[in-house]
Amino acid sequence: MLQNDIRPAVYYCNPNITPYEEYSLRKEECSRFARSLGLDVIDADYDHAAWLCAVKGLENEPERGGRCLECFKYRLLDSARYALRNGYGLLTTTLASSRWKSLEQINRAGAWAVETALREAGRPDAPLQWWERNWRKGGLQERRSALIKEYQFYNQTWCGCEFSRRG
Numbered sequence: 001m002l003q004n005d006i007r008p009a010v011y012y013c014n015p016n017i018t019p020y021e022e023y024s025l026r027k028e029e030c031s032r033f034a035r036s037l038g039l040d041v042i043d044a045d046y047d048h049a050a051w052l053c054a055v056k057g058l059e060n061e062p063e064r065g066g067r068c069l070e071c072f073k074y075r076l077l078d079s080a081r082y083a084l085r086n087g088y089g090l091l092t093t094t095l096a097s098s099r100w101k102s103l104e105q106i107n108r109a110g111a112w113a114v115e116t117a118l119r120e121a122g123r124p125d126a127p128l129q130w131w132e133r134n135w136r137k138g139g140l141q142e143r144r145s146a147l148i149k150e151y152q153f154y155n156q157t158w159c160g161c162e163f164s165r166r167g
């Protein structure tokens with residue numbers, strides 16, 4: 001984005017991650033990198049209990065199933081609300097760069113989140129859009145792997161919630 005004159009702000013919204021120590025570790029990794037680029041990092045509330053309510057009844061779903069769709073919707077709606085309140089025009093997510101995630105689910109959740117935030121705010125014509133882009137193509141997957149290596153990022157072995165840690 002920076003190489004294309006797009007200056008993003010990072011909205012860190014990951015109340016799905018547990019335990020809290022793991023959440024903090026990942027947040028610090030993200031913040032460290034964003035700070036090195038001079039980007040703003042906005043910290044969303046860490047309310048794991050509220051997130052658990054959002055996925056209630058879907059605990060036994062496999063990854064890429066119904067629980068993950070609700071998880072994306074929950075976090076992207078929070079992000080869309082923030083973006084709308086603060087005058088951003090485009091919303092996307094690093095989730096879309098992971099080959100472990102369903103891009104179809106992410107795009108569905110993102111479009112829904114923006115539409116819902118606009119409707120809730122009574123501002124259907126506000127200039128906020130979901131940025132539907134495949135962040136894995138055009139050399140971006142390779143770029144991602146290179147950055148992980150270059151910056152020696154902590155690389156987690158499970159998605160984040162307690163249900164992704166079983167088995």
Ligand code: SF4
Binds near residue numbers: 017064161
């Ligand atoms: S596996 Fe990952 S995406 Fe799915 S519900 Fe858990 S934290 Fe969310």
